[in-house]
Amino acid sequence: MASGVPSVKKKMEDPASEEGAISLPNPHLEKIKEDFLYHFALGTATHDFPALFGDVKFVCVGGSPSRMKNFISFIAEDLGIGSPSCDHPNICAGTDRYAMYKAGPVLSVSHGMGIPSIAIMLHELIKLLHYAKCSNVIMVRIGTSGGIGLEPGSVVITKQAVDATFKPQFEQMILGKPVIRSTVLDKGLAEELMECGKELNQFNTVTGNTMCTLDFYEGQARLDGAICSYSEEEKLEYLKSAYEAGVRNVEMESSVFAAMCSLSGLRGAVVCVTLLDRLEGDQIITPHEVLKEYQTRPQKLVGHLIKKHHGKQ
Template sequence: MASAGTQTKELENDNACFVQLCNPNIATLKEDVLYHFGLSTSTHDLPAMFGDVKFVCVGGSPSRMKGFIKYVAAELGLGRPGEDPPNICEGTDRYAMFKVGPVLSVSHGMGVPSIAIMLHELLKLLYHARCSSVTIIRIGTSGGIGLEPGSVVITRQAVDAYFKPEFEQVVLGKRVVRPTDLDERLVQELSECSKDLREFRTVVGNTMCTMDFYEGQGRLDGALCCYTERDKQAYLQAALAAGVQNIEMESSVFAAMCRACGLRAAVVCVTLLDRLEGDQICSPHNVLAEFQQRPQRLVGLFIKKCLAGA
C-alpha cells in the first residue's frame, strides 16, 4: 500500500498533466463563454465533449483543418469512410473545429491576432474539459529561405523579426516578453517520424514569425515598399545565418502561449516558395494542394505511432 507521501506525489504528478492556465480569475467565473467557438461552460458539457482529447492540431483555414481530420480519421480507422465530420463551432463563423477520437482539429485564421484569440479560448476549453497529457501542433504553410518549395520545416525555435526567440506584447501599456522555445523532445520525435516519408525533404530549423505578409517579410510586391532587392536579400541572408529556415505569421505567439500553459507544442510547416528566388507564389494549384498535405502526413504519422505505442 502506498504511503501518504507517495499518494500525494502521485496526485501532484497527475495534476501536472492537466492543462493549466496562467489566470486565477478563470476560477472565479460562474460561466465562461468561449464566444468565438460558440461554446460555454454552462450550456455545454465540455468534459464529456472533449475530455478524451490528447492531440490538438491547428492550422489557418477551415477547409484545411477539415481535410486534416478526415485524413486522420481514415488513418486511425475512426468514423465512416468519406463521412464529413460536423463543425463543432457551427454557431459562429470565426473558427472551425472538428474532432475524431482523441484528435481535435481547429482553424486559427491568419496572423498573430487571429491565432491568439483562438488559443485563449482553446486553452480554456482544454482546461475546462480536464484534458491531460495534451500535445498541440500547428500545421501550415510558409515561405522558405534557401529551401526547395515543398520542403517541410519542423520548428526548433520561433523567432521574431530581430531573430530573437521571444514574443512581445503590450499589456496595460507595459511591454511583456515571453519566451518562444518549443518542446525539444517533440521536435526530435517528429524528425524521427519524417524518416519514413522520403518523398519530400524535412528539416529542423528556426521559424521567423512576422506581423505582416508583405513589408514585414521583406516582399517587394506589396502596396508599400521602402527598400530595394539588395536590402531584402541582405536581410534574408542574415535570417538564414541566424538559423531561420522559413517565415510565417503565427508561430511566436503559439509557442509563447503553449509554453506558458505547460503544453507540449510543435510547429510543422511546408514551404511554398524559396524567398531568395522571389516573392510571389507561382506554383500550380494542384502542386500547392499536394504541398499542403505534407505536414498533415507527417503529423498524422506521428499521431498514429503515438496511439499504437500507448
C-alpha cells in the same frame, strides 16, 4: 445555440490537478461561474466539456477551415475511426469565426491568419482543454510558409520561433507596457517529428528556426506589396542574414503559439511546408495542384506521429 455538439446544461467543476494537466495562469477565472467561449460559441453552462472533449490527446491547428476539415477526415481514416465519406460536423457551427472538428482523440481547429487571430483562438482553446480536464495533450500548428534557402515543398519542423530581429521571443503590449515571453517549443517533440520524417521518407524534412512576422508584405521583406520602403539589395541582405541566424522559413503565427503553449504546460510543435524560396522571389507561381499536394505534407507528417502515439495508448 447552434453547434455541432449537443448542448448539456451542466455546471463545471474545478478540474483536479494532475500531471500533464492544462494550466491556466489566470487567477481571475476562479471568479467566473460560467465561462462562455464567445469565438467558439461554446460555454461551460451549456456544454459538458469533459464529456465532449475529455478524451482529446492531440490538437492540430491551422489557418484555413477547409484545410482543418480535410485533416480530420485524413486522420480519422488513418486511425481507422472513420472513412473519407464520414461527415465530421463543425463543432463551432454557431459562429463563423473559427471551425472545429473532432475524431476520437484528435481535435482539429482553424485559427485564421496572423498573431491576433491565432491568439484569440488559443485563449479559448486552452480554456476548453482545461475545463474538459484533458491531460498530456500534444498541440501542433500545421501550415504553409515561405522558405529561406530551401526547395519549395520542404517541410520545416520549428526549433525556435524567432521575431523579425531573430530573437527567440514574443513581445506583446499589455497595459501599455511591453511584455516579453519565451518561444521555447518542445525539443523532444521536434525530434520525434524529425524521426517521423525519416520514416516516411516522402519529402524533404528539416529542422530550423521559424521567423514570425506581423505582416505578409513589408514585414517579410517582400517587394510586391502596395507599399515598399527598401531596395531589392536590402531585401536580399536581410533574408541572407536570417538564414545565417538559422531561420529556414517565415510565417505569421508561430511565436505566440509557442509562448502560449509554454505558459499553459502544453507540448507544442510547429510544422510548416514551404511554398517558395524567398531568396528566389516573392510571388507564389507554383501550379495549384502542386500547392495542394504540398499542403498535405505537414498533415502526413503529423498524422504519422499521432498514429504512433495512438498505437501506444
